[in-house]
Amino acid sequence: MLLKVEDEKARSFYLQECEKSNWSTRQLERQINSFYYQRLLSSQDEDSVRNEIQTLEQGVDAKDIIRDPYVLEFLGLEQTPNLYEKDIEQGLINHLQKFLLELGRGFSFVARQKRISFDGEHYYIDLVFYNYILKCFVIIDLKVGKLTHQDLGQMQMYVNYYTRELMNEGDNPPIGIVLCADKSDSVVKYTLPEGNNQIYASKYKLYMPTEEELKRELAKEQEILEIEKRLE
Numbered sequence: 731m732l733l734k735v736e737d738e739k740a741r742s743f744y745l746q747e748c749e750k751s752n753w754s755t756r757q758l759e760r761q762i763n764s765f766y767y768q769r770l771l772s773s774q775d776e777d778s779v780r781n782e783i784q785t786l787e788q789g790v791d792a793k794d795i796i797r798d799p800y801v802l803e804f805l806g807l808e809q810t811p812n813l814y815e816k817d818i819e820q821g822l823i824n825h826l827q828k829f830l831l832e833l834g835r836g837f838s839f840v841a842r843q844k845r846i847s848f849d850g851e852h853y854y855i856d857l858v859f860y861n862y863i864l865k866c867f868v869i870i871d872l873k874v875g876k877l878t879h880q881d882l883g884q885m886q887m888y889v890n891y892y893t894r895e896l897m898n899e900g901d902n903p904p905i906g907i908v909l910c911a912d913k914s915d916s917v918v919k920y921t922l923p924e925g926n927n928q929i930y931a932s933k934y935k936l937y938m939p940t941e942e943e944l945k946r947e948l949a950k951e952q953e954i955l956e957i958e959k960r961l962e
Contacts, residue, residue: 799933836863877913
């Protein structure tokens with residue numbers, strides 16, 4: 731299966747990931763078919779991906795683990811007007827092992843619909859995980875529609891609450907991921923503060939992306955990176 735991966739760098743990456751994460755043949759096949767290496771590449775530069783193999787467990791940063799997009803084809807759901815966040819949430823719980831594989835290394839499940847309360851109001855966080863490599867809680871909120879600045883503001887509140895009330899001794903600050911069907915990079919950029927390293931917005935796909943779709947995503951990410959470099 732590895733020999734079928736033509737890109738030498740990708741093949742080396744999958745080989746070392748198999749060794750470090752003890753992937754089964756089925757897990758390896760899924761990660762190759764869902765373009766794990768290319769998706770990681772779309773949010774980092776090439777050197778970062780190569781270095782990720784050696785340094786992921788040493789001084790790792792959240793952006794090295796969080797993916798965009800996440801591929802949730804194992805849920806067997808279709809993107810329809812009648813799709814609800816609770817459908818995706820229930821699907822992720824039913825296929826928790828596969829979702830943990832999609833999240834990546836170091837994640838463990840903590841809670842579903844975690845209730846936090848203050849000033850007589852109750853709020854419910856869709857999913858909470860802990861990442862033992864990052865040493866922090868990872869909060870996930872699901873959105874079936876397009877990301878709004880209110881979604882990011884709500885996640886900021888959740889992260890602030892966990893930071894001030896629920897962090898354990900030795901923990902790093904929590905990370906929040908808004909998992910949405912679509913997003914505007916400008917909304918993310920101008921809603922979150924400069925230097926943000928706690929709140930992330932990632933798209934999810936309910937089907938395996940085609941090669942053409944992947945190329946468009948990579949080109950889009952590359953264009954954003956080039957613009958950011960020119961502005962620095």
